[in-house]
Amino acid sequence: MKVSKEWLNEWIPVDVSIDELSEKITRGGIEVDEVIDYTEGIKNLVVGYVESVEQHPEADRLKVCRVNTGEETSQIVCGAPNVRADSYVIVSKVGGRLPGGIKIKRAKLRGQVSEGMICSLEELGIPEDHVPKEYQDGIFIFNRDQNIGTDALSALYLDDQVMDFDLTPNRKDALSMAGAAYETRALFGGEVSRPGSPLTEHRDNGGNGFSIKNEDADAVPYYGARLVKNVEIKPAPVWMQIRLIKAGIRPINNVVDISNYVLLEFGQPLHMFDRDKIGSDAIVTRFAAQDEKITTLDGKERSLMDSDIVITNGKDPIALAGVMGGDFSEVTQSTTNILIESALFNPVSIRKTSNRLNLRSEASARFEKGVSHEFVLEALDRAAYLLEKYAGGRVTGKVMSDGELDLENSEITVTAEFINNRLGMDLSVAEIAESLSRLGLGTKTDGGTLNISIPSRRDDLKIREDITEEVARIYGYDALPSSLPEYSMITPGKLTDEQKKVRIIRHQLEALGLSQAINYALTSREKSKQFTDRTEGLELLMPMSEDHAVLRNSMIPHLVDNAVYNANRQQKDVQLYELGRVFVSRGEGNQPEEIEMLGGILTGEMNHTDWLGTSVPADFYTAKGIADSLFEKLGLSDSISYRQTEGYEEMHPGRTADIHLGGEKIGFAGELHPKYAEDNDLNRTAVFEINIDRLLDVKNGIIVYEQLSKYPTITRDVALIVERSVTADELIQTIWTAADKYLEDVFVFDVYEGDNVAEGMKSLALRLTYLNKEQTLTDEEIEAVHTPVLKALEEGGAAIR
Amino acid sequence: MDTSGISEIQNAFDDAVKTVSDKRSLQDLKVEYLGKKGKVTGLMKEMKNLSNEDRPAYGAAVNEVRSHITSVIEEKETVLADQALEARLKEETIDVSLPGRIFRLGSPHPLSRTIEDIEDFFIGLGYEIAEGYEVETDYFNFEALNLPKSHPARDMQDSFYFSEDILLRTHTSPVQARTMQAKKGQGPVKVICPGKVYRRDSDDATHSHQFTQIEGLVVDRNIHMSDLKGTLELFAKEMFGPDREIRLRPSYFPFTEPSVEVDISCFKCKGAGCNVCKRSGWIEILGSGMVHPNVLEMAGFDPDEYSGFAFGMGPDRIAMLKYGIEDIRNFYTNDLRFINQFKAMEDGGDQSESI
Known part of the structure; x- marks a missing residue:
């Protein structure tokens, strides 16, 4: 949500700098991700009046204009195709600056003097995709008369800074100017003034002759509409266009813009239908039939599911509720009569539909979080009023509706003791009530108990813990004292035996020269079948890539990758170990068995002392020696045996042994098959893999001391x-x-x-x-x-x- | 009585001994004079030809020569032994600047170090370490943490599913849920849960589909939010330096209420503003809050009687900030040139105030 300071000040005057405003809002829990300053880098920008336009004598594409900038009339050469006489434009005067470090100087263009520049919106730093279509290839032209020579940024409502709110999912209340204003009030005090809608309802021939029906209250709990006749489609006023642009929405025409503008004001998405294209005198809402079809206004035919909600004319869908309008009922240049929709839709259904069809919009983003009941009618009236005022419309009849709005405030009861206990504070009932009233929450107190009235715009507040948070948030976490828990029972903090052993194993391997690797648990199908007798790995439903599609069955394939990676970077002597899990599938739909494994790889030489020419080779016996040192440390040497195996395709059949603990196989050690090593560009390489869970299962109890023998061996x-x-x-x-x-x-x-x-x-x-x-x-x-x-x-x- | 023979032998010995330069010649000389058939022994044999009155004086003279020769030889032996030892030592002298026999050390992974440091701090405060499944059920990963299927916050963490109900855990929080459940509604619970977690992110310099997380959970009677603040303050000072401060900012997590983000004052610029803290003086390092009553209740704890706090942080991020590591993928490519930089231990000396 992008919040303009100029617009916010219309809701609630706050006389602080943008830095202070955004810092306080951030500390209050809404992170201001970025502040966009539209005045940055701009100097000497005024409103000019184009008195005349003549073709440049030397250049087809250039025009020579006489532009009145208040104190003077200058000649400016302009290349925009839409420049015309008798228009009000933005002029950067000589000596002026534009974003990107552009300086405006007196210049000669093909022999013609140019004193200044007539600007496009892009040149003021507005992203191209937010600029109205009519100005996209040329300069901006005001659609109303302006005071010549005045500051153009003010005239454009761009003498302004915009805060980009990064909202957490619970703060849907701040997805509107109303919400931003109430949050500002909570932090700075003052009063919020909502924009009024003094519309006139006309009774034409006894009403509007239209009916609304919700077939399923679960899909559409409330649907309200108003009819506005005789509208004239034209551009919206500049202030509205620019406020939309600052909020990141491209202006289209007055009707569409009013719909978006009101959405930004109240967080209530509206839809504007061409009344005469609806095809009936009724709106009927319902869940779609499975495989029902609708062509949306982007011209695409959509196949629907029975969880989608549709707005119909009693027969055919005319809109995909909350997500996108239908093609034939869309407002066009020739529309004269408009039906404004202001409704509540099932949030989960909207989320599913917009996700499935990949149609995310300002409207669906709000509907899927649930819109506030209290603004449904206010927004409807506001849009009708704005159509009356800026589109010459005639509001006809009253609000038509079906369903119920829940306009009663809900209530939360909480004691001061509860809040203080949860926070570790000592606030009085009055202090708590004061914090809540700043949020616009009315509180009745009864001794230590507070009954808090929650308006629907804050229907995210449901339980007493929510109130605790609001109190802490508004009171400020800086005021929260620091303490340490006083436990009901003292328990020791310590590692378990198994956790201790794992640390010892790690430290021992590092002392023996192996460095610790951490690899991905997800691997390719091919690698999941290597160094294991398991043929199946647990596969992801939707892998992001073939390399990370299935859970690993062995630690060795990625360790081989690591050795290759290092060898390719002049690291020929590689000794690595990894402690991590392998996953044994128990079939789809079940959690797999997770086994803590130790994997190791040795290639090149170990403990190589060059000038003495001594080293330890990376062979079977080194791998075995390292493994044995672990078994010795764990006191398991006597239970360990090695049995020659030819069971691994990737291993040297004559130089590989399964490791047995008692009667159970817990791993293997050996040299890579020469062919496998060669395929990976490795020299002789030894690996080992040991089931750590099995090792840790063995409990050794205590060390039994024996007296030393006095007799010789x-x-x-x-x-x-x-x-x-x-x-x-x-x-x-x-x-x-x-x-x-x-x-x-x-x-x-x-x-x-x-x-x-x-x-x-x-x-x-x-x-x-x-x-x-x-x-x-x-x-x-x-x-x-x-x-x-x-x-x-x-x-x-x-x-x- | 003629003793000239005696003096002659002594003189001859004195001359001969001067030329001796090795142990062997000295031994020969010893035999030549003092041996059974030696010259001094030969002198004694003359005794029988002397008169009784001459014998004592002659004998004394011979003994004098014998003891003279004996002591000279002993002296000479010592000198020769000293010389030989000196020569040997000289010969055995080596270039101590050459490398010693290599006993190559491996290095712990920087993430392990970071996790172990954090674990040890909390063990000192009486916490235990709990581990859990990396492949979790939807229930423990989401629902038990107050994220029902329809919850919009599920969008925040797109996940790797194996089937409708089984997925790679997106956080270590399911360990908390399982730990609480195992306690059967009886506090206190004090655990730290470290582990790998997985999210559907494309791997780049700042994102990894697999990374690590450490979460902490305390549940008991009368646990306050001020206890959370105090605990994390202590943690920040212990791990990042005694001058560190923390700042709580309201935030949102489905499993805590109230929820806060915790910033620590920048350990690099000490709050002055630098590229690490993006010129704010603060670094976001933890998410935390008071355990949501729904979470307590689902895990079998009565939320009227019990309260608790939870916090979570990312060792990847902490290590990146601390060491200035520019790319998260470095943790998972296992380049020895990278890992081996984290070999030496750190003791919180004055070079670095952090961890």
Whole structure:
């Protein structure tokens, strides 16, 4: 809503600067987004009278004009096609300024002296699409006589600043000059004077012979109309045109302009029908029939739904209620008799219709928020009066209507104690009543109780909390004290165990060299099928793009994108992790399962010290090592196992393992398939993905302390030749199973294939550590345990070297 | 008694020892004189040829030579060891300006840091952290927050729907609704809800279809709007510097009544007016208000008995303002040159007054 200060002052005089006005309105809850100052950059602009116009002797398109600017008559060369003698125009005199830093100088145009410039509205800074059609390709010409030589900005009602209100959805009351005026009153005091409508109702042949009927009160609770005969279609007066322009509406003709003008005054949209084109003597409103057709005034045929509301002539739709008029009943140059509609329409229905047909207008914007009952008739009278005054119309008969207007004020009862408790203030009943009266809300008090009368223009006020807000707003939040809550019970503020663990995981990964990534949860269909055995992702009904059409099933595809993005920017060593959700569909119409996942990607080299030539490669074992360090920190090492898998198309089949926690698969680690890596222009790249929810589910309780042994440990090394396919894990399992006591630790310290080892075989060396915590182990005791271990290994197919 | 042999040996040793420059030669010299077959040992063997009265004096003279040689050798050993150590140290001297073995550090994401800082502040005030679903039902995302299907404010946040009833949450407020519901009408509720949210915006420098939000909610008996102001004032000072002030402006959110926008005095220009605060001296940073009675009631709290406040802010916006990040998409492209700038910890020193 664009509010002109000059127009506002007609409703309520406020003698403050535009800056103070807009600052106070902003602090009061209506954000003034922008102030448009029409005087900015303009100097020496006067009303001129064109005495004569002659063709320029040297240029076809130029005219040489004699223009009286009050103190003098000067020659001005003008290129506008519509310049004519005996007209009042805007003149920027020599030495004058126009917006955009234009200076007007004495000039010679093709040999003819030009002392000044006759201006178009565009040259004064008015956007082209707001300029009336008749002036669009030329200069502006006043349509009434003016005082020659006076300030043109004043004559044009442009000695003015306009505030652009950025209204929150609850403040529909401020979608009108009336609303802006009441808000101003609440903030600055004073009295609001509404424009009057002293119209004369003529009784022509006993009435207007017209009937109104609302078939469905749910669609149209009230429909009012007036008949105005004998109108003359012509331009509206300049002040009205310019006020519309300042509000962002292009003037068309007096009838259309009056309709828009009254809409801006009261926030009540009107519709003007050509009475003689309606095709009957009745208006009947109803919901449209499914697939009923109407051609709207933009010439398009619209197919309707049964939630749309139509205005009909008893048979055919003549307008799409609150949204757009129909083509044949539209006001045209030849219209003489007008039916003015002022009605209430179902807000939800209007919103649906205007959304579906993509027809948003000043009218639909107001109807869909619900218009105020108290202005329906006032606006109707006002429009009739303006047609009488500015279109020579003859108001015929009384208001015709069907339905009920709810003109009774509603009432809210609230105690001062409630308001003070909610705000944390200590206001007296009188102070509260005073704040409310500034909003024009009448209050009756009864002890500590206030009964507040709410006019329909503020029907957004419904509950006592709304009153609390109005009091705080008008009283000013600066007056609100600061305190801290006093709780009914003290509870500790802390992270849950799971939240703590997640932070530790993050910090540990960062200490290990991985940086944190955050990617989009929405991905492409193609990527949603990668690095997962799920074939379905949850798809958006209306994706904005193919890249963000479906929820991710894996963290890895976007991490691959990140690695590629960095590699393309000379960042070859990339180590990233991401903690986020993947989404497992439970079918359309259900919330998916959301799983907190840890994804990681390693490419290039880690911990690369160039001058020493040392680094850690981005391979399976690095990914596994990083994952293991997390399992160790979480105390889960003993429950974790890795099982070779060929289950991922995008992964290296020989270098990928599923990670199992106990018996359950919770993720995988491995190297990208060389082909997949190559397709993405990546070198060897390792990734891992772990279900964090599963890890966090395991509760470890407390750490169990064990006293340190006083006795030494004894180690035995075993070198084995086994088939290449035998895993270290299998051998270690065999050893643990065979050793019935004293075994403390087993690990592989050497793996060898090649010379001296037969084809298809490998050599593995393991170190076993034995300990008796009670006493020093003797050789005999060790042999008693170790011999069965060796035997079990041999039985398992290993040759001991 | 002739002791000239003794002096001769001592002189010969004294000459020889001067030329010794390494441990090995010194060892050889030691053996040559003091060894079993050494020269000094040889002198002792002469003893048997002497008269009884000469023997003590001769013996004493030989012992004197022995102890002379012994002490010279020991001295020499020390000197040689010192020299050897010095040589080794010299040889082992390195260029300390060369880089150390790299243990590369990763960096937290700037949004995580910002969220963690905010979480920690509120944990200190007794809040818990609550998380919820990113894919929500229409009921919890809208209806339970006083946004019925016909509510015009639904236009404000166009959403990503999967079906008529299931959508990506447009704010973290459904976590509040679910948290309250889980409390079964019993206060106090004190939670901070951080998380990702989604809106149908085309991605550009200032819009992202996915971004983060943190909301806070307090519900108990006798919670006042002044408590909200006090809490946020403390927050502003803690996070953005002790001199920060806040300003409440009336606003509208369907789930709060009264509703306010909260501005903080600009931490860059200290209120003088700069490009960060668009020359106003104030930065809009939070939306908040008193929980709407409909929201309390739908979540099972009696609005006559209980009241509460809620507030919400965008870590993306806060991080952008704080660090001067020019493009919100930087948060989601994961360029290491970007992320790694947020590696070092900040301690609220005098460089920056914020967070």
